[in-house]
Amino acid sequence: MDRTASGEDVVLALHTYEAAAKERLPGPVWDFFAGGSGTESMLTAGRDALDRIRLRPRCLVDVSRCDPGTELLGARLAAPLGIAPMAYHRLAHPEGEVATARAAGDAGALLTVSMFASRTLEDIAAAATGPLWLQLYWLRRRDLMADLIRRAEAAGFRALVLTVDAPRVAFRPRDAANGFAVPSGIRAVNLAAEVMAASHGSRAGESAIARHSAEQFDSSVTWDDLAWLHEVSSLPLVLKGVLTGDDARLAVEHGVSGLVVSNHGGRQLDFARSAPDCLTEVVDAVAGGCRVVLDGGIRYGADIAKALCLGADAVMIGRPALWGLAHSGTEGVTGVLRLLMGEFEEVMALMGAPTVADFGRSGIATP
Template structure:
């Protein structure tokens, strides 16, 4: 009997969970601590009710968006995610191909398992995500490489001074297989991420060596001075932090709790979103991630003031199920759902979506 065609992202989630080895599934699905923030992200999104308009005379809906000057078929970019070759042999190459087919930006992680240069050959609209490293020279090198391959934005993740305590990975003593590496950072050969330690995550040990936890606002200002690329700051929840980022000349902020993978107990991103939108007051774009699982969720974010969203885990579900085709399928489902949600809400385009009223229970 042929497998049923997936009709929502949860169908692909189930397929991915069945296909992947349990430690790999835990690595992508898990959160930090007791996973209270992971669960709260979803609950908070479900608590946002939309107030649709009727008799709007809308025949079709336009989901097109401009994100940091990048034209996209959806108000959406694929979030930066590490080590995608764990899920599919071509890893980031397949994911970028899926994003290119869906006409949305693809954000390359500092710790991707394929090099930035190889991913650029796919021809997707790329942004590059940067962690704060101990080695400033290496950071400048990564920025220059991003510029040279034509990346359209630089995204700095600011909520990972250390990796959150992810209990699933600790219990599994999660370790990268020898054929997976941080292709943008490491030469061929083993690293700390390949050395199993009793009761520890080797990936967390590796990031502790590479990342500098003393990253502060002066360092972000230094990064702003290093490039003319549009600068995005990912990991903002506090309005005062958003204001400070705007003051340093950033072009966008991403309201994010890292998908519940950093500070357990942090508030849901969708809850913080209106505060951040008010704080930046139109001076930069505002994106949101953490828990987005449907076109309705995208509409909720737009109605609360976001310019767009980042999609993380669902892309990995599609990648692990069918490679590039699976990624495109995830993004196509989201596009169909958003088109229908816009029509049902009486919205012809994203501007009308942002004018919708909401009620949060």
């Protein structure tokens, strides 16, 4: 934390928000947010991949005016940046997703709302001035999914995001060690209480989140089932968790409008290829047939530039938004987003890339 000449506190780096969140949150909640699956090898994989990439700037380009704005599935964004879906924002701040939505709107960023949000879709939409997408897991009860989709459409959500890398929740040692369960005062308010009951029962050596997923997630879903989502809703469908060109091509064949290349925050398949390492394979496979977003390890404005050079249309952040939320609610999340956007705009100028369209593979070097 630094201070301006007037004595006001100003945050100059994301790690300040991270440190504050770790200090303020209860240990089991911090572990739930920060932990990974298995050996937790994937927690740093995305960051390591991005750090290996170096930028190749161009000189003597007119960068007197840089425009970081872009469009994504019909929504205009102030920068190619959004917030990934994460459950139970009220674990970080009493206002939960309402504070996050307000911040995303203030910054001109996209917000993807988890089906396990701790505020109603309607309250979140009322607070939002920016675009909203709704994230889904495939539940055994399709009637509950259909109801959520109808409510999201009525509230003005602009796309559906189906998480496809979690037919079951992977073993997460920190949550198991803590016997983690969602506190009774916080719940996924958009789903019936009886459907979410297993997520609230703490047992030693076991994660209630994993127990709930085993009970409620439908692990028999295949590509053919996407037809049902297209029937239920006319909203664009985005798949989150695609890491191979093979699946990317299948997604386009099945009418998907977007892909989020993601390792689920390092919380699903251990020892997988990192999302940044998979990005060009996915981009090449879709060949412009759908939009591509990178989610994984984004911590600096330069990471946005690297993702665009690799072919992504935008990036998403996860944990940093929760750090900002725990730090100071709406103000903290807005600060996180604007910090990244400001860094990105500077990189645009120093790269000789005055618009998002000016980024391409010639702008990076990899080992």
